[in-house]
Amino acid sequence: MKSFLSRESILVIMLLVICFVAKAQKCHPSGMIRGKKSPSGDCNQEQDPDCCRPGKMYPTYTCSPPVSKNTHAYLTLTSFEAGGDGSLPSECDNKYHNDSSPIVALSTGWYKNGGRCHSNIKITGNGRSVLAMVVDECDSTRGCDADHDYLPPCANNLVVASKAVWEGLHVSKENWGGLDITWTDTCKPSGTIRGRKPPPKQCNKENMSECCKKGKLYPTYKCSPHVSKFTKATLTLNSFQKGGDGGAPSECDGKYHPDSTPVVALSTGWFNNSKRCLRYITIHANGRSVKAKVVDECDSTMGCDGEHDYQPPCPNNIVDASKAVWKALGVKKSDWGEMEVHWSDA
Numbered sequence: 001m002k003s004f005l006s007r008e009s010i011l012v013i014m015l016l017v018i019c020f021v022a023k024a025q026k027c028h029p030s031g032m033i034r035g036k037k038s039p040s041g042d043c044n045q046e047q048d049p050d051c052c053r054p055g056k057m058y059p060t061y062t063c064s065p066p067v068s069k070n071t072h073a074y075l076t077l078t079s080f081e082a083g084g085d086g087s088l089p090s091e092c093d094n095k096y097h098n099d100s101s102p103i104v105a106l107s108t109g110w111y112k113n114g115g116r117c118h119s120n121i122k123i124t125g126n127g128r129s130v131l132a133m134v135v136d137e138c139d140s141t142r143g144c145d146a147d148h149d150y151l152p153p154c155a156n157n158l159v160v161a162s163k164a165v166w167e168g169l170h171v172s173k174e175n176w177g178g179l180d181i182t183w184t185d186t187c188k189p190s191g192t193i194r195g196r197k198p199p200p201k202q203c204n205k206e207n208m209s210e211c212c213k214k215g216k217l218y219p220t221y222k223c224s225p226h227v228s229k230f231t232k233a234t235l236t237l238n239s240f241q242k243g244g245d246g247g248a249p250s251e252c253d254g255k256y257h258p259d260s261t262p263v264v265a266l267s268t269g270w271f272n273n274s275k276r277c278l279r280y281i282t283i284h285a286n287g288r289s290v291k292a293k294v295v296d297e298c299d300s301t302m303g304c305d306g307e308h309d310y311q312p313p314c315p316n317n318i319v320d321a322s323k324a325v326w327k328a329l330g331v332k333k334s335d336w337g338e339m340e341v342h343w344s345d346a
Contacts, residue, residue: 027061027063027064027065027109027156028063029059029060029061030060030061030062030063030141031059031060032057032058032059032060033057033058033060033142033143033144033152033153034055034056034057034058034144035052035053035054035055035056035057035058035144035152036052036054036144036150037052037054038051038052038149038150039150043149043150043151050151050152051150051151052143052144052150052151052152058143058144058152058153059153060140060141060142060143060153061107061108061109061140061141061153061155061156062108062109062140062141063108063109063156064106064107064108064109064110064140064156064157065109065156065157067110067184067185068184069184070124070182070183070184071110071182071183071184072157072180072181072182073157073158073159073180073181073182073183074155074157074158074159074178074179074180074181075123075125075158075159075160075161075165075166075169075178075179075180075181076158076159076160076161076177076178077160077161077162077163077166077176077177078105078160078161078162079099079162079163080096080097080098080099080101080103080105080135080136080162081096081097081098081099082096084096084099085149088147090103090105090135090136091114091117091135091136091137092114092117092118092134092135092136093117093118093135093210094210095338097135097162098340099162099163099164100162100163100164101133101162101164101340102130102131102132102133102161102162102164102165102168103132103133103134103135103136103161103162103164103165104121104123104132104133104134104135104136104159104160104161104162104165105134105135105136105137105138105158105159105160106121106134106136106137106138106158106159106160107137107138107140107154107155107156107157107158107159108137108138108139108140108141108154108156109140109156111134111136111137111138113217114137114192114216114217114218114219115189115192115217115219116134116185116189116219117134117135117218117219117315118133118134118135118219118315118316118317119133119134119185119186119187119188119189119219119221119316120132120133120134120186120187120225120316120317121134121159121183121184121185121186122183122184122185122186123159123161123165123169123181123182123183124181124182124183125169125171125179125180125181125182126169126170126171126179128168128169128170129169130165130168130169131186131225131232132161132162132164132165132168133317136160138154138158138160139153139154140153140154140155140156140158141153159181159183163176169181186225186226187221187223187224187225187269187316188223189219189220189221190220190221190222190223190301191219191220192217192218192219192220193217193218193220193302193303193304193312193313194215194216194217194218194304195212195213195214195215195216195217195218195304195312196212196214196304196310197212197213197214198211198212198310199310202306202309202310203309203310203311205245209245209309209311210311210312211310211311212303212304212310212311212312218303218304218312218313219313220300220301220302220303220313221267221268221269221300221301221313221315221316222268222269222300222301223268223269223316224266224267224268224269224270224300224316224317225269225316225317227270227344227345228344229344230284230342230343230344231270231342231343231344232317232340232341232342233317233318233319233340233341233342233343234315234317234318234319234338234339234340234341235283235285235319235321235325235326235338235339235340235341236318236319236320236321236337236338237320237321237323237326237336237337237338238265238320238321238322239259239322239323240256240257240258240259240261240263240265240295240296240322241256241257241258241259242256244256244259245309248307250263250265250295250296251274251277251295251296251297252274252277252278252294252295252296253277253278253295255295257295257322259322259323259324260322260323260324261293261322261324262290262291262292262293262321262322262324262325262328263292263293263294263295263296263321263322263324263325264281264283264292264293264294264295264296264319264320264321264322264325265294265295265296265297265298265318265319265320266281266294266296266297266298266318266319266320267297267298267300267314267315267316267317267318267319268297268298268299268300268301268314268316269300269316270319271294271297271298274297276294276345277294277295278293278294278295279293279294279345279346280292280293280294280345280346281294281319281343281344281345281346282343282344282345282346283319283321283325283329283341283342283343284341284342284343284344285329285331285339285340285341285342286329286330286331286339287330288328288329288330290325290328290329291346292321292322292324292325296320298314298318298320299313299314300313300314300315300316300318301313319341319343323336329341
């Protein structure tokens with residue numbers, strides 16, 4: 001005999017399923033940390049953070065809320081400069097960053113073990129939006145120790161931003177510190193590569209190039225941020241000469257190029273499957289502009305192997321330039337290496 005459920009029974013089942021799914025999507029604490037008093041002066045209170053309180057229990061998280069097209073988060077303020085309340089260099093690149101650059105740290109779950117390193121996210125708040133690059137983790141798993149300036153573990157829903165992000169959202173300075181926002185990925189990583197230790201003398205460290213670290217996960221990208229009349233990018237230094245840290249001949253023409261020629265390599269998405277080969281772009285920085293020819297790809301999809309000199313995959317926002325470009329922009333030689341720029345197709 002065939003049986004049928006009543007409408008009331010169906011409604012109850014549907015509500016139970018909805019509750020079960022909602023519960024499954026929640027991010028529950030993974031543990032607790034008991035606060036302890038910091039030694040005198042060891043808690044960095046530059047941006048008025050809450051120092052750990054002796055005996056107070058703080059939850060830890062290995063997860064963050066699910067990411068959507070409009071992920072709800074809480075925006076806070078930090079300094080990524082040397083001596084700032086960010087303390088150590090940023091985890092993604094082991095460097096400090098200027099407060100004038102729109103950059104952020106994400107709670108552990110959203111940081112994805114470095115999977116969002118150097119990717120751009122779109123932050124919306126105060127009726128405005130701004131793009132910012134992920135450079136660090138806001139550790140939700142540990143805290144209340146010297147490594148974390150005796151600050152509590154981060155909440156699992158934080159976007160910790162530089163001053164430039166707050167300025168980009170046009171928040172009045174007296175209101176900096178905490179703001180409800182939403183955020184979304186712009187160019188998502190396409191995968192990750194696990195670093196391995198380079199064989200002896202196999203990693204070319206010319207121009208302060210970074211060598212892959214054993215076990216570290218490096219994000220890969222098939223895309224780059226949207227190109228506009230003033231596309232934000234990070235300018236880096238490269239030698240396209242034979243024996244330089246560019247490695248093999250340039251991909252566009254199979255040739256080497258002298259350091260005295262203004263040439264560049266672009267991240268994979270901007271390289272656009274060679275469609276920008278031998279074309280010129282205009283780079284703007286330091287109050288100057290220079291035209292440079294695209295001759296190579298800065299590979300964002302592969303790395304940590306012999307073909308790439310055991311260097312990590314390129315971030316997705318790189319204009320890798322010869323010495324001639326840096327000279328034309330009037331940058332002091334002591335400052336060559338990395339700089340925020342704008343570029344456009346010439």
